[in-house]
Amino acid sequence: METTAPNRSAAGGSSRVLDSAGGIASRVSEAVRASGVSKVELARYLGVCRKTIDRRLKGEREFMANEIGLIAKRLKVPVAELLGDA
Template sequence: MKGITSAIREQIAAHGLSTVIVAKRLGIGRQTFSRKLNGHVEFSLSELTRLAEILGTTVADLMCRADQIANEAISSDGFTIQDKASGSIILQARRVDWEGGDAA
């Protein structure tokens, strides 16, 4: 979910729109739109389709960007445990090289 909401936020910013304007064009309240953008409530397919139209893109392009965002979050120097259903990252770790350290 985080990837798609990040992709939507990017497109809103790229078009110089406010969330209030987008919510109004989408036909939902500002608070409802905010809950959806914050991942508390999922967007319906019809809402995603309408959002894509408002933002001058396609749902497929939004989904591709969402995948890119999710993959950017996964570092090649570590690992990530991610919930497949929601896309939420449960644990993310990376390797850090330490100079010195505590003496035993």
């Protein structure tokens, strides 16, 4: 099982995903719960602290575009499902 993300960069030059209504945060949060992956494990995979993940899952901070792809890969769900395009 892969535990670290290849070529990850939490802050390095990636754009934020606009989520004004919190829909992405809600979908990612639900996918995390359904997957059984812990927030700590997801934070480590993304290379960020758990507080950062908590804030993003609550919709207090936006996800980075590269994080959405990495989260989808780790949780084994389509990116479109997290973005609401499914």
